[in-house]
Amino acid sequence: MKSKIDYKEISKLIDLLEKKNLIDFELELEDFKIKISREPSKPKIREVTVVPESIQSRPTTPEKDKEDTTPHQTEDNNLHYIISPMVGTFYRAPDPSSPPFIEVGEDIKQNQTLCIIEAMKLMNEIESDAAGMVEDILVENGEPVEYGQKLFSIRKT
Amino acid sequence: MKSKIDYKEISKLIDLLEKKNLIDFELELEDFKIKISREPSKPKIREVTVVPESIQSRPTTPEKDKEDTTPHQTEDNNLHYIISPMVGTFYRAPDPSSPPFIEVGEDIKQNQTLCIIEAMKLMNEIESDAAGMVEDILVENGEPVEYGQKLFSIRKT
């Protein structure tokens, strides 16, 4: 690699492509060959939405309002969701006679137990993967949860 | 990167492409090779084309190059197309021994007979719906034409 890359030159070329709205560009000179491909400008947002929208107009699982099954999708950077790592039944307390592990407004530490998910008769303690304040509890006690479902929202401190 | 890129030259080329509404362009000279692809201007085309493009990758009618069956679609306001009002066989002359009705470069009047289309053994004279100069004859003598096919381009005067 003797030849130095001339970034200034290439930048200029790309600017031109952008300005002129080109998709593909190839130039071959004696000792030099360049090929640039740009993504076509405004993409196919419309096309993409057609599918999920229409499919999701179908009956979905009755037990919960969970239009959003994708986990870590937050707009608010300080808001953190605890998601279910398994399928099972959600319990807020270790047994019916005990108080819940946590309540809304409570401050919690990392690795603190937040709830139990019962799966195949096994009681699985779910711990927090963040410290902060419990902003909301998103599932009712005794309700079924699926993998990836949001259980709590935590306001990180 | 010894060779200098001649931006002025390239810019000029791109402007030409834009003006002429070209999508792909390739040029190869002795010591120089260039290939440019532009994004088609009108936005919706990509979405719409998904369908026809894919469908049209299928075998189409062998007899003619007629990617454009929509009639009055012109960019150039002075360029007018005479389209076929029927399905049949295109003849440039009233009979094999006669000279063609018109030639490229000839000035024609409105309602002047331009060609004959034979359909079910009937000879149908096709008249011009505009006055001007015949810029191009788009179908070969004796070739089949479909409804809406462009027959002549006329430079309106």
Added chain:
Amino acid sequence: MFSKILIANRGEIALRIMQAAKELGIKTVAVFSESDKDSLHASLADEKICIGPAKASESYLNIPNIISAALITKTDAIHPGYGFLAENPRFPEVCQQEGLAFVGPPASVMRIMGDKNRARQEMKKAKLPILPGSDGIIKDFSSAEKTAKKIGFPIILKAAAGGGGKGMRIVRSLPSLENQFNIAQNESNSAFGNPDLYIEKYFENARHIEIQVARDSKGHVIGFAERECSVQRKHQKILEETPSTYIDSKLRKKMIKAAESAADFIDYQSLGTFEFLVDRKKNFYFMEANTRVQVEHPITEMVYGIDLIKEQIQISAGQDLKISQGIEFRGHSIECRINAEDPDSFAPSPGKIEFLVFPGGEGIRIDSAAYQGWTIPPFYDSLIAKVSSHAPTRQQAIKKAITALEMTTLVGVKTNIPLQLNVLSNSDFLKGTYDTQFLEDLIAKKTSS
């Protein structure tokens, strides 16, 4: 055999004919109107020719352009499908003049059967039972009155040139006859350019049953088990099944025999269908014959495991019928016509199909030219798909049809799927005790409730 065939139609039937032709090794030419340039039938054919603007009268009904398309593509045969030119005797006549084979019966037979009154007289000669009615065309009110009194009310006025319910009027008593007679004459005249009417006895609780026949040029003939077509709205079928719950095997044999004899009598050569009315005493009466493939042919194909369109093409090419007498049907089949229409108002619902998934799996057949991203043009009929089911029993075939419709996803246009599901889960339908009045009653009940 033909080497190239032009399909003078569009939509699902154009694709169905294309399938049959391709399987027979025949090249296909599609014709299309300007509004159909992105249609599947045009894209899947070996060649395609634009034959005119959107308006059917200038494209799919344009005989010169279609014939020219056949000539310039060096086609040797034309298949008309159903609708459009399929029952216009002028079309096979012109084909013959131009040396093109026509996939259908000879023009002469089509001409007789196309005149509904004449067909009635002809079938009477063929010893088919016909409905009590007029002996010929009724020219004026006084003759109408005489005939009506003779056969007794209710009666039905029908256009001799008729089809699709146009010019058809049910009259229940004498006082309304004159008015209805005039309306029917006018309607017939404006629809067909011919005011000729004839009169038939009208049966309130009858069944609309048809017998499919196929007959070749050597006179081999076969009639198939009946198709039950009583689920109708305004004389338009929307769901068909075979066999009918109403027809026992003895009556079935009798009706098949009658249809086969009638086909022999007129030297019929092609696929054809004899439509009968079956009354409450299980008497059957000839109503009319259809000299082309029917929309509902798939259910016969499903229970017999045969390909009627291939047979039809082979017969036109002078070949013998390939299906042998003695073939038995197996199980039960139902066809649901999916129309792009409002399920309540029945207004057509053209538009863009934003999302489309058809059902598949065991015993399900789809006939459709629709695709996701396609814009249904408003110029033609609203049929966008036929979803047909086949199972060992009627009950299973019904469940299969329901499941298939429930697993159909169609977004962008309204369809009659809710109405079809309504029919399929109706207790009278399930019992099989329905007649030609059934669907109108069902709709009326739903609207009033």
Added chain:
Amino acid sequence: MFSKILIANRGEIALRIMQAAKELGIKTVAVFSESDKDSLHASLADEKICIGPAKASESYLNIPNIISAALITKTDAIHPGYGFLAENPRFPEVCQQEGLAFVGPPASVMRIMGDKNRARQEMKKAKLPILPGSDGIIKDFSSAEKTAKKIGFPIILKAAAGGGGKGMRIVRSLPSLENQFNIAQNESNSAFGNPDLYIEKYFENARHIEIQVARDSKGHVIGFAERECSVQRKHQKILEETPSTYIDSKLRKKMIKAAESAADFIDYQSLGTFEFLVDRKKNFYFMEANTRVQVEHPITEMVYGIDLIKEQIQISAGQDLKISQGIEFRGHSIECRINAEDPDSFAPSPGKIEFLVFPGGEGIRIDSAAYQGWTIPPFYDSLIAKVSSHAPTRQQAIKKAITALEMTTLVGVKTNIPLQLNVLSNSDFLKGTYDTQFLEDLIAKKTSS
């Protein structure tokens, strides 16, 4: 009958099971991985539960999450489909512990048949002819050598825990045996966690023929006409047909009888398939049994006009077999598996389906969970559709399959449709004179030319 069933699978088979369940009036629960959240099987079910991330081992193979999903949705039965957990005896065991019905044979039978060597010994007791080979597991090279010398080369090394061609090695002569033996042991160990191998005689020009059986808890059993599965690449079937051109009715009866007796012997209760090798002298040998529904079940359904999945569910619910002995098959059926893969390199081709139109019409069946706009995830197998044809004769069924594939439009991913068309138009295939070597030869020829 069950009131709710969980379908522990994805793709076309999940939809096929859903169809059967819905027709039986059973509610369905779909399970899906995060990468399948826009999948058709999830959207069309009555309920759906996300059971894990994309990786199959954490979702579709995750027994605790699937069982939990069944429990929280108050499901009473689980259908495993094929692949994933379908042949893992642990799965029916856990189902039983949790009080869930399993749509398949008992765990004990599955355990015997899952151990390919044990199955071989068991089927020998059942008087099925088995391939000459080792009496049990071959632990080391010297025993392998002894067995190989006894039965003669070529031989095939097979993994006892095997499936899908893993740990399978053809050895043609003694010098290469030791090396191949070690490779096969290692492959088997890494694929199944079990290095156990056994040896069978290898037949070069044999046919891979299988017999579908269904047997209920009362011991009613029925075996169906053979499926010809010799069109394979690397032991993966890509096209199947029924009946086989190679099997006459006498041999068919014999093979069906043998399979039925074997099912009786092990008190089999469900759908199952016995795979045989048929040599050039038309001797048949048991190879293995599949204790679940096969990918290629549609062709048997098409020629018999039956619904095997409904039968399978009914048997698991303790009902009697509904199909009666004496049912006859009609015509010929072919299934083409459409894979998203490069037709030349066979590399998987996941990606977005930009445009999709399946063929329809007479004698065509589609099994698919693909839709336009769907992105095929790269995590699972590449099967995107099964296109099956049915016609009165083999020749017609082939034409029908070719036409259907030609009328399929799929844009966005590469598929093996060109390869399928290549097979369907090959002269050896048309003559029906092909064996398990056929496809490899065809590919080799194409690559070299």
